[in-house]
Amino acid sequence: MVLPPPAPDHGGAAQPLLETRGLVKHFPIRGGLFGRQMGEVRAVDGVSLSVRKGETLGIVGESGCGKSTMARLLMRLLDPGAGEMIFDGEPVGRDDLAGGISLKEYRRQVQLVFQDSYASLNPRLPIEDSIAFAPEVHGVPAGEARERARELLAAVGLAPAQFARRYPHELSGGQRQRVNIARALALRPRLVILDEPVSALDKSVEAQVLNLLVDLKESFGLTYVFISHDLNVVQYISDRVLVMYLGQVAEEGPVDEIYARPAHPYTRALLASRPSMDPAQRRTEPPLTGDPPNPVNPPSGCRFRTRCPFAEAVCADVPPIAATLSPGHTAACHMALPGSGHSKAGGIAA
Amino acid sequence: MSAVLKPANEAPLIRLRDLHVRFESRDRTVHAVNGVDLDLAAGEVLCILGESGSGKSVTLRALMKLLPKTAKVTGEIQVAGRDVQAMNEGQLADFRGGDVAMIFQEPMTALDPVFTIGRQIAETVQRHEGASRSTADARALELLELVQIPSAKRRLSAYPHELSGGLRQRAMIAVALACRPKLLLADEPTTALDATVQIQVLLLLRSLQEQLGMGVVFVTHDLGVAGEIADRVAVMYAGKVVEEGPVGALMAGPLHPYAKGLLGATVHAGMRGKRLTTIPGAPPMLDKVPTGCAFAPRCPELIDCCHNGVPMLKPFGPDRLARCIRVAARAAQGEK
Numbered sequence: 001m002v003l004p005p006p007a008p009d010h011g012g013a014a015q016p017l018l019e020t021r022g023l024v025k026h027f028p029i030r031g032g033l034f035g036r037q038m039g040e041v042r043a044v045d046g047v048s049l050s051v052r053k054g055e056t057l058g059i060v061g062e063s064g065c066g067k068s069t070m071a072r073l074l075m076r077l078l079d080p081g082a083g084e085m086i087f088d089g090e091p092v093g094r095d096d097l098a099g100g101i102s103l104k105e106y107r108r109q110v111q112l113v114f115q116d117s118y119a120s121l122n123p124r125l126p127i128e129d130s131i132a133f134a135p136e137v138h139g140v141p142a143g144e145a146r147e148r149a150r151e152l153l154a155a156v157g158l159a160p161a162q163f164a165r166r167y168p169h170e171l172s173g174g175q176r177q178r179v180n181i182a183r184a185l186a187l188r189p190r191l192v193i194l195d196e197p198v199s200a201l202d203k204s205v206e207a208q209v210l211n212l213l214v215d216l217k218e219s220f221g222l223t224y225v226f227i228s229h230d231l232n233v234v235q236y237i238s239d240r241v242l243v244m245y246l247g248q249v250a251e252e253g254p255v256d257e258i259y260a261r262p263a264h265p266y267t268r269a270l271l272a273s274r275p276s277m278d279p280a281q282r283r284t285e286p287p288l289t290g291d292p293p294n295p296v297n298p299p300s301g302c303r304f305r306t307r308c309p310f311a312e313a314v315c316a317d318v319p320p321i322a323a324t325l326s327p328g329h330t331a332a333c334h335m336a337l338p339g340s341g342h343s344k345a346g347g348i349a350a
Numbered sequence: 351m352s353a354v355l356k357p358a359n360e361a362p363l364i365r366l367r368d369l370h371v372r373f374e375s376r377d378r379t380v381h382a383v384n385g386v387d388l389d390l391a392a393g394e395v396l397c398i399l400g401e402s403g404s405g406k407s408v409t410l411r412a413l414m415k416l417l418p419k420t421a422k423v424t425g426e427i428q429v430a431g432r433d434v435q436a437m438n439e440g441q442l443a444d445f446r447g448g449d450v451a452m453i454f455q456e457p458m459t460a461l462d463p464v465f466t467i468g469r470q471i472a473e474t475v476q477r478h479e480g481a482s483r484s485t486a487d488a489r490a491l492e493l494l495e496l497v498q499i500p501s502a503k504r505r506l507s508a509y510p511h512e513l514s515g516g517l518r519q520r521a522m523i524a525v526a527l528a529c530r531p532k533l534l535l536a537d538e539p540t541t542a543l544d545a546t547v548q549i550q551v552l553l554l555l556r557s558l559q560e561q562l563g564m565g566v567v568f569v570t571h572d573l574g575v576a577g578e579i580a581d582r583v584a585v586m587y588a589g590k591v592v593e594e595g596p597v598g599a600l601m602a603g604p605l606h607p608y609a610k611g612l613l614g615a616t617v618h619a620g621m622r623g624k625r626l627t628t629i630p631g632a633p634p635m636l637d638k639v640p641t642g643c644a645f646a647p648r649c650p651e652l653i654d655c656c657h658n659g660v661p662m663l664k665p666f667g668p669d670r671l672a673r674c675i676r677v678a679a680r681a682a683q684g685e686k
Contacts, residue, residue: 062544063515172632202401202571204629207615211626229545232617236626259619273545275552275574277618279597282578286550290500291514 002147006188006221007109009053011089016050017191017223018074018110023047023083025069029296041295043069045247046083051191056217056224058238058255060231060270062292066247067227071195074225075112076103088190108138111184115196117176121168121183128153128164131183138187145186152182155219156212174205178212185220193225198233210237231274235259240328243267246295246303249322253329263331266304302334314341363533363565364390364413369425371408371417371589381639382408384589386425387663392532395559395566397580397597399573399612403633405589406569410535413567414446430532448478451526452535455542457518461510467494467521468506474528493524498554516547520554527558534559536568540575552578573616577601585609588634588644591663595670605672608645643674651676 024047026040044066051057061067072078074085076093085092087101087109094100114120121130131149136142150160156178168176177197184192194213198206210233217224228234234241234255241258243251243266251264262268272287288307293299302320305311314334322330323337338346371383383405390396400406411417412427415434427434430449437445446452454460462470471493472486481489487506494502497520510518519539526534536555540548556579559566570576576583580597585606593606604610614627631648634640642657643649649656655675663673666681 062546174632203573203612204401204615205632207617207626207628208630210617211628214625230617231545232619235619236617236621255622269546273549274619275549275572275578277574277577277601277616279577279580279601282556283549283553286546286553288546289550291516291547292544294514 002144003151004188006190009088013053015053015089016086017053017088018051018225019049019086020074021048021084021086023070023073023085024081025066025073025078026081039296042247042298043295044073044080045298047244047247047249048083049242049249049252051223051225052240054221054223055239056226056237058234058241059225059227059244060229060234060241061244062229062270064246064292064295065244066295067229067244068195069247070244071112071193071225071227074193075110076106077112108187109189110191110193111187111189112193112195113177113180113184113197115199117173117180117200118168120180121176123168126165126167127171127179128160130168130179131186134183134186148186149182152185153179155185155216156182157208158182172205174201174209177201177209181209181212181216185216188220189222191223191225193227195227196229197226199228199230206233213237231271243270246292246298248303249332250304251329251331251333252322253325257326257329261325261329263325263329263336264304264333265308265310265335267331269307302332310335310342310344312342362389363392363394363430364388364567365426365428366409366413367426369409369412369427370423371405371412372422373420374422375420378637381636382421382589383412384639386586386589386591388584388591390533390565390567392565393559393563395556395568395579395581397576397583398567398569398586399571399576399583400569400586401571401612401633403588403636404586406571406586407537409586410452410537410567410569413533413535414450414452415442416446416452444478447474447526447531448529449531450533450535451529451531452537453519453522453526453539455538457515457522458510460522461518461525463510466507466509467513467524470521471525471528474525478529489528490524493528494521496527496558497521497524499524515543516550519543519547519551523551523555523558527562530562531564533565533567536566538570539568541570541572548575549578555579573601573613574618585612588636588640590644590660590673591671592645592673593671594663599670605666605670605677606645606674607649607651607676611648611650 023044025044026042028037029039031038059067073080087106090099090101092101092106093103095102128149131152132145135145135148150164153160153163158178198209226237238255241255242249245266251267262271269287290307293306299306301317302315305315320332320334322332324330334340334342335344366388369383369386373380373382386409398406412423413429468490471490475481475486475489491502494505499505499517499520540551568579583597583600584591584594587608593609604613611629629648634644643661646652646656661673661675663671664678666672
């Protein structure tokens with residue numbers, strides 16, 4: 001076994017592995033003669049979340065809700081416009097402070113797996129070299145890094161003798177995704193962010209990769225943030241779920257709570273939009289009409305109000321704050337918050 | 351029923367016999383479709399279900415003779431009573447968009463970016479029916495209303511990029527329906543859409559199909575989508591139909607080991623904490639035509655005989671078919 005152990009735990013099991021507070025990322029839209037800023041895409045607009053040690057946090061939402069921007073922010077491939085990130089008690093990127101963690105060290109402990117398995121591998125490197133690349137950058141001798149790569153290939157179910165010297169184009173999509181997962185594990189991270197890792201795969205392969213992710217989490221002692229638009233997959237793999245809508249958190253809670261007792265009208269509509277798998281129970285009315293609005297000019301107040309069947313005047317005026325429905329289960333909806341001024345206020349909590 | 355709508359006649363719409371499609375290039379040959387027989391009655395919705403490389407989209411495109419020149423197509427292809435293979439370019443131009451229309455996964459590449467939505471619909475009507483510009487424009491408005499585009503009148507003068515994904519998909523459906531086709535071919539039209547929009551488009555397609563009495567062939571890899579829209583499902587693997595039957599029966603109890611594996615591997619509610627059943631390995635490369643059962647290398651029910659020749663698509667009960675010697679043997683035993 002040449003794989004080193006992961007970095008040691010700091011704050012104990014009760015301290016969240018990763019916390020964000022009010023994370024914001026706006027992208028300017030430039031145009032006109034001098035590249036003037038015409039507006040901004042409010043991709044992530046004040047997201048606070050916490051990832052507990054050893055859990056899988058699922059993030060679901062539709063396109064444009066900011067889930068992929070969230071993945072890149074969590075990995076610090078993007079700098080947040082505002083907000084803080086705290087990794088196991090240490091402010092991220094604040095190594096100037098006592099007790100802060102540098103970005104280099106943070107990126108060693110946090111790794112990201114992308115949706116597009118082909119674009120995320122160097123086409124000119126045999127997969128073994130791709131996996132060994134990061135350890136070498138971090139100072140592991142070449143021979144040892146190579147040995148580590150082979151061990152990881154075996155761990156993700158690709159026989160090293162057969163696959164190590166192959167190039168990405170010689171592999172199927174599922175095999176390539178296994179390589180990406182192996183590469184993400186090469187630095188022994190504590191947190192792995194999975195951005196739509198199975199969305200591009202066929203169903204039969206998707207199941208193989210999901211089983212693998214469950215196994216690796218156990219054997220490598222990992223914590224996952226699993227980002228997907230597929231509600232069934234998120235339900236299968238997550239312990240807790242965060243539902244995003246237009247750059248904000250609509251609802252958050254334990255997976256069984258969210259799926260059995262969704263409180264936010266958006267979550268309910270999203271769950272009801274799943275095809276039934278049973279032709280005898282076909283729907284006749286869609287749960288929602290229209291498309292998600294453009295995140296450039298999100299609606300005032302509650303961002304879901306333009307598609308919400310329960311919207312009232314208060315929804316346009318006041319952005320809802322997260323109301324606690326049961327321990328760990330919160331929903332940002334005026335109906336969930338007693339005394340909010342909505343005629344159904346407090347009606348959901350019961 | 352509006353003037354746009356006219357029920358289709360009752361003759362069988364598609365008769366496909368022993369369809370083979372082979373792609374030949376200098377480097378390699380790919381046997382994409384290896385003997386597909388399909389029938390579609392008027393007003394019926396058939397889903398072709400399969401994973402990437404199963405030949406489902408190639409089969410669909412062959413029905414409209416839309417395959418590139420490198421494709422070698424053999425077999426009998428009859429659509430709406432006409433021999434598609436024998437048609438020349440002029441006949442095809444009348445046929446496509448007239449009797450048969452197709453919708454695609456990506457509306458942005460299917461619609462022309464430099465013409466308004468209204469113009470693209472009206473153009474189709476003018477081309478196929480020789481209608482005047484004003485009649486065609488009126489029909490365009492009627493069609494946009496038919497596909498439930500809000501403020502349709504304003505949207506007539508919109509360009510494709512000005513519409514959201516869901517509206518673009520509806521606009522493409524409107525173009526396809528412009529000349530009241532008897533047959534609509536749909537190639538994963540909801541795959542790129544968000545969950546809340548996908549269900550809207552599926553419900554729209556189903557209600558349009560019922561209103562217009564169209565036959566629909568719907569290609570998808572998504573079992574849930576098939577469950578929402580299909581009357582009948584054909585499961586394809588390695589260029590062949592391996593199982594066919596009514597959607598309810600097939601989803602409740604698949605016969606072929608591949609269909610079973612596919613259903614078992616599809617994540618749905620209530621599987622939390624359980625290990626997912628998977629199909630080991632990967633589909634064959636199709637550089638050569640499979641000589642035995644193409645699924646044999648991945649099959650949990652494999653016996654020696656599976657390699658001896660390609661199994662036949664055998665009936666199982668009144669309305670189901672499966673291409674597996676084990677299923678056939680079990681059926682024979684059951685009858686004794």
